[in-house]
Amino acid sequence: MADRRPTMKDVATLAGVSLSTVSRVVNGDPGRPDLAKRVQEAVDLLGYERDLTASTLRRADRASGSIGLLLTDVGNPFFASVLRGIEDVARTHSSMTIVASSDEDPDRERALAATLTARRVDGLIIVPAGMDNSYLQGRRAHVPLVFIDRPPRYLDADAVLSDNYGGARLAAEHLLRHGHTRIAFLGDRHTLHTAAERLRGYQSSVTEPLVCTDLDTAESAEAATHKLLDEHAPTALLTGQNLITIGAARALRTRGEQHRIALVGFDDVPLADLLDPGITVVAQQPVELGRQAASRLFARIDGDTGPTQSVTIATQLVERGSGEIRPASR
Amino acid sequence: MADRRPTMKDVATLAGVSLSTVSRVVNGDPGRPDLAKRVQEAVDLLGYERDLTASTLRRADRASGSIGLLLTDVGNPFFASVLRGIEDVARTHSSMTIVASSDEDPDRERALAATLTARRVDGLIIVPAGMDNSYLQGRRAHVPLVFIDRPPRYLDADAVLSDNYGGARLAAEHLLRHGHTRIAFLGDRHTLHTAAERLRGYQSSVTEPLVCTDLDTAESAEAATHKLLDEHAPTALLTGQNLITIGAARALRTRGEQHRIALVGFDDVPLADLLDPGITVVAQQPVELGRQAASRLFARIDGDTGPTQSVTIATQLVERGSGEIRPASR
DNA sequence: TTGTAGGCGTTATCAC
DNA sequence: GTGATAACGCCTACAA
Numbered sequence: 176m177a178d179r180r181p182t183m184k185d186v187a188t189l190a191g192v193s194l195s196t197v198s199r200v201v202n203g204d205p206g207r208p209d210l211a212k213r214v215q216e217a218v219d220l221l222g223y224e225r226d227l228t229a230s231t232l233r234r235a236d237r238a239s240g241s242i243g244l245l246l247t248d249v250g251n252p253f254f255a256s257v258l259r260g261i262e263d264v265a266r267t268h269s270s271m272t273i274v275a276s277s278d279e280d281p282d283r284e285r286a287l288a289a290t291l292t293a294r295r296v297d298g299l300i301i302v303p304a305g306m307d308n309s310y311l312q313g314r315r316a317h318v319p320l321v322f323i324d325r326p327p328r329y330l331d332a333d334a335v336l337s338d339n340y341g342g343a344r345l346a347a348e349h350l351l352r353h354g355h356t357r358i359a360f361l362g363d364r365h366t367l368h369t370a371a372e373r374l375r376g377y378q379s380s381v382t383e384p385l386v387c388t389d390l391d392t393a394e395s396a397e398a399a400t401h402k403l404l405d406e407h408a409p410t411a412l413l414t415g416q417n418l419i420t421i422g423a424a425r426a427l428r429t430r431g432e433q434h435r436i437a438l439v440g441f442d443d444v445p446l447a448d449l450l451d452p453g454i455t456v457v458a459q460q461p462v463e464l465g466r467q468a469a470s471r472l473f474a475r476i477d478g479d480t481g482p483t484q485s486v487t488i489a490t491q492l493v494e495r496g497s498g499e500i501r502p503a504s505r
Numbered sequence: 506m507a508d509r510r511p512t513m514k515d516v517a518t519l520a521g522v523s524l525s526t527v528s529r530v531v532n533g534d535p536g537r538p539d540l541a542k543r544v545q546e547a548v549d550l551l552g553y554e555r556d557l558t559a560s561t562l563r564r565a566d567r568a569s570g571s572i573g574l575l576l577t578d579v580g581n582p583f584f585a586s587v588l589r590g591i592e593d594v595a596r597t598h599s600s601m602t603i604v605a606s607s608d609e610d611p612d613r614e615r616a617l618a619a620t621l622t623a624r625r626v627d628g629l630i631i632v633p634a635g636m637d638n639s640y641l642q643g644r645r646a647h648v649p650l651v652f653i654d655r656p657p658r659y660l661d662a663d664a665v666l667s668d669n670y671g672g673a674r675l676a677a678e679h680l681l682r683h684g685h686t687r688i689a690f691l692g693d694r695h696t697l698h699t700a701a702e703r704l705r706g707y708q709s710s711v712t713e714p715l716v717c718t719d720l721d722t723a724e725s726a727e728a729a730t731h732k733l734l735d736e737h738a739p740t741a742l743l744t745g746q747n748l749i750t751i752g753a754a755r756a757l758r759t760r761g762e763q764h765r766i767a768l769v770g771f772d773d774v775p776l777a778d779l780l781d782p783g784i785t786v787v788a789q790q791p792v793e794l795g796r797q798a799a800s801r802l803f804a805r806i807d808g809d810t811g812p813t814q815s816v817t818i819a820t821q822l823v824e825r826g827s828g829e830i831r832p833a834s835r
Numbered sequence: 836t837t838g839t840a841g842g843c844g845t846t847a848t849c850a851c
Numbered sequence: 852g853t854g855a856t857a858a859c860g861c862c863t864a865c866a867a
Contacts, residue, residue: 178646180647182843182844182845183844183845184844192853192854193853193854193855194844194845194846194854194855195846195847195853195854195855195856196852196853196854198845198846198847199846199852199853202846204852206852206853207852207853210852210853222643224619224622224623224644225623225844225845226562226623226625226843226844226845227620227623227624227625227845228558228561228562228569228624228625228844228845229562229843229844229845229846229859230844230845230846231558231845231859232556232558232559232562232843232844232845232846232859232860232861233844233845233846233847233858233859234845234846234847234859235846235847237859239558240620240624241603241624248589249579249585249588249589249592250585250586250588250589250792251585252582252585254585255579255580255581255582255584255585255588256580258579258580258585258604259578259579259580259606262579262604262605262606269620271603271604271605271620271621271624272603272604272605273571273601273602273603273604274588274592274601274602274603274604275592275601275602276589276592289554290557290570290599290601291601292554293554293555293556293557294557294558294570294571294601295556295557295558313552314554316508317510421776421779424779425779428779444775444776445774445775445776446751446774446775446776446777446779446780447776449751449754449755449758449776449780450776450779450780451781462580512859512860512861513860513861514860514861522837522838523837523838523839524838524839524860524861524862525837525838525839525862525863526836526837526838528861528862528863529836529837529862532862536836536837537836537837540836540837555860555861556859556860556861558860558861559843559859559860559861559862560860560861560862561843561861562843562844562845562859562860562861562862563842563843563860563861563862563863564843564861564862564863565862565863567843
């Protein structure tokens with residue numbers, strides 16, 4: 176159906192010059208003006224487009240101009256923002272991003288990492304799902320690796336993380352300052368690094384911990400909130416993640432207690448300011464997370480051989496009302 | 506610093522067989538069991554990984570196992586979901602997705618389309634930003650193209666779109682059924698296909714149109730809402746997009762009129778059910794949009810040469826309260 | 836069934 | 852500065 180794509184050879188023939196001249200012109204070497212012009216005309220006429228994959232294969236630096244991003248789910252707005260930050264930086268290095276979602280499946284993660292490196296990406300940014308990333312050890316020699324959101328396990332590599340511990344402390348202390356002593360923590364699966372850090376931050380500031388973990392849907396969080404309120408009567412809730420915050424907010428609203436029980440959520444939720452009360456949160460900076468990770472990666476790609484670095488991005492408390500409720504005097 | 510990557514040749518030497526034998530084994534041709542085993546051992550020992558880019562170059566079908574997605578902004582949750590849908594389908598075709606954001610800049614769109622095809626993606630899915638996509642005409646012969654969310658202009662190509670017209674009609678009629686006659690429409694830039702279609706749907710069902718367009722931030726929408734309410738006293742609002750819905754909801758809440766003025770938004774907003782009242786919306790199906798677009802693309806890649814198709818994905822009215830408010834009797 | 840040789844489209848190294 | 856030629860890593864006739 177479609178014609179064969181024009182190659183450099185076709186351009187050379189049409190322009191009446193040699194292959195090498197075309198290559199040079201296409202790569203920006205001016206050369207003799209009249210020849211350059213003839214080449215350019217032939218390129219336009221044929222609609223010639225250089226084959227970057229062939230170019231990569233032959234080039235000395237073997238750079239493909241693409242990086243891989245291996246995360247758990249691109250559909251998650253948090254990671255979508257991370258991707259956006261990465262793309263912003265990649266653009267300045269004229270690199271494109273190949274994305275893949277592991278869906279928290281370690282086997283998929285391994286498989287995807289393999290096909291990404293097989294495609295000869297110049298570097299890889301990873302949100303690890305598995306408990307052991309040592310399978311990347313061998314590849315680390317050939318392709319720079321940067322971990323994001325969660326640190327590498329059993330592997331030495333650069334990492335860019337949110338200040339989960341500090342953020343949770345910030346939230347807990349905010350509630351303490353507002354007079355609460357019975358503060359409950361609702362968290363995600365305890366095996367997740369981020370969840371564990373947030374729990375640790377909470378525990379470090381609260382004297383009587385009241386903890387419920389391993390919640391990973393808004394529904395389970397909603398049910399857990401009801402149970403917690405019924406059985407332990409906390410005056411404040413600290414929720415360790417997006418969906419948990421939503422579940423807890425639903426539960427509070429169902430009980431009509433959204434103005435009586437304080438709530439601080441980790442991770443921002445959209446429209447949180449429109450609710451009544453607005454939900455106070457500890458916000459992460461996903462775009463910045465992506466930017467920093469990409470910056471580190473390109474530094475490595477460009478030859479930085481320094482010791483591995485772990486960067487921590489600050490979190491910010493955003494007061495909107497729900498976190499400033501004081502406990503009812505008895 | 507790092508060793509050269511092992512090649513097929515290295516594997517062949519170590520296994521004591523020829524290059525082609527390695528190639529066959531690596532590509533799944535069993536051959537003589539003992540040789541296959543020797544090859545496999547050498548592969549494991551060296552940590553050999555086939556170079557997919559070189560493979561593509563030489564292979565008969567020249568398939569790279571990657572597709573390009575060119576959209577306006579991956580950071581936008583709507584498009585993040587679209588991407589997720591695409592990835593789901595791409596996975597079943599063992600293809601990876603390269604994403605790029607044009608930021609609504611036609612020049613960037615052209616440039617990105619060029620580098621994507623130069624990387625020899627097997628196909629391209631595009632959310633067009635420009636007013637004229639005919640620049641893709643030449644490439645269409647070499648790489649399948651599918652448009653998504655917005656139709657191609659001055660170019661004949663497959664498209665997968667939301668039912669913007671029908672959805673807006675649905676919303677307007679829902680309000681009419683609840684007794685409203687003064688329904689205002691707040692829309693995005695009128696040059697956007699989606700915005701124009703939604704406006705058209707609204708106009709087709711309302712007798713006295715009250716229209717404000719070219720809003721593209723929550724802030725401008727908020728201001729426009731105040732102005733509209735002050736000057737024209739509508740009893741219901743139909744907002745043409747995510748951010749506009751949020752801006753309008755803010756304005757209503759500021760005025761304390763969220764229980765008096767009806768509101769239906771186009772495009773779902775997260776947490777809309779937690780507000781008081783919940784926001785009634787016409788929801789799109791971004792994941793499905795992505796799936797269908799990817800399905801069409803792979804059909805083309807696999808040789809479908811039928812006439813171009815335009816698929817429309819249904820929208821759904823989700824009642825949550827704000828759209829069921831009746832006009833106050835005078 | 837295995838090995839040999841040629842070439843995919845490009846860049847790098849040479850003579851000229 | 853230009854042009855011929857040899858790779859890059861792999862696949863695929865074809866011959867053995």
